[in-house]
Amino acid sequence: EEFLAQLFDKLESQLKGNGYDNIITDCFGGTACHQLIPSGCPHKKEPEENFLTLQMVVQNKKNLAESLQDFVAGELLSGDNQFMCDECSAAGPKVKRDTLKRACIDKLPQTLFIHCKRFEFDLEEMRRVKVNDEYTFPTHFNIEPYTKYGIQKAERQAAAAAASPAVKTPSPVAAAQQQQSSPSESPSPYQCCEYDFLGVVLHLRTADRT
Numbered sequence: 001e002e003f004l005a006q007l008f009d010k011l012e013s014q015l016k017g018n019g020y021d022n023i024i025t026d027c028f029g030g031t032a033c034h035q036l037i038p039s040g041c042p043h044k045k046e047p048e049e050n051f052l053t054l055q056m057v058v059q060n061k062k063n064l065a066e067s068l069q070d071f072v073a074g075e076l077l078s079g080d081n082q083f084m085c086d087e088c089s090a091a092g093p094k095v096k097r098d099t100l101k102r103a104c105i106d107k108l109p110q111t112l113f114i115h116c117k118r119f120e121f122d123l124e125e126m127r128r129v130k131v132n133d134e135y136t137f138p139t140h141f142n143i144e145p146y147t148k149y150g151i152q153k154a155e156r157q158a159a160a161a162a163a164s165p166a167v168k169t170p171s172p173v174a175a176a177q178q179q180q181s182s183p184s185e186s187p188s189p190y191q192c193c194e195y196d197f198l199g200v201v202l203h204l205r206t207a208d209r210t
Helices: 002-015 023-028 064-073 148-163 172-181
Strands: 030-038 048-051 053-057 075-077 099-107 113-117 119-122 127-130 140-142 194-196
Touching (some): 002 023, 064 099
Parallel strands (some): 053 113
Antiparallel strands (some): 140 194
């Protein structure tokens, strides 16, 4: 990741003023959304963060799908960690609520760089160690389930299914046809969510010899 950041910096400095000032972000830039979704009120917060590489946890993960699922899984802030809602607290006493904190992808880059985090800090040995676990990734994958739109779409479908438990589950083909014909489902904001694997950079040394 450090090498890629330095490469991008050098490219930007060389291309600046030549009509290609934004070529790096145009080709490789995406946006992550860090959501705070409180329970009991509609005042969610969704600050965004630009990225050129998407960082994935490798430790205790078998493949890219597990890392992506971990990326969007999030955590519930409850008890002493409850999130204070500024809007609900504006007119009176401070109001804290259980809040879902999670990340997801909002804007997709044309070319996606994924940084597999092979290095972790061992708190027992107090040193940086390399994660050598076997880790696989597909040659082709759809990233929509891990986007803001894809997560909201899955939640709407789950809520609709829970509201109609007696309805027979349709076949995959019928479900796809129903989804395409459903007027309530908003169209995808992405032109394409499909990515083809193009290459990988391998680190062959230890954490101490980078």
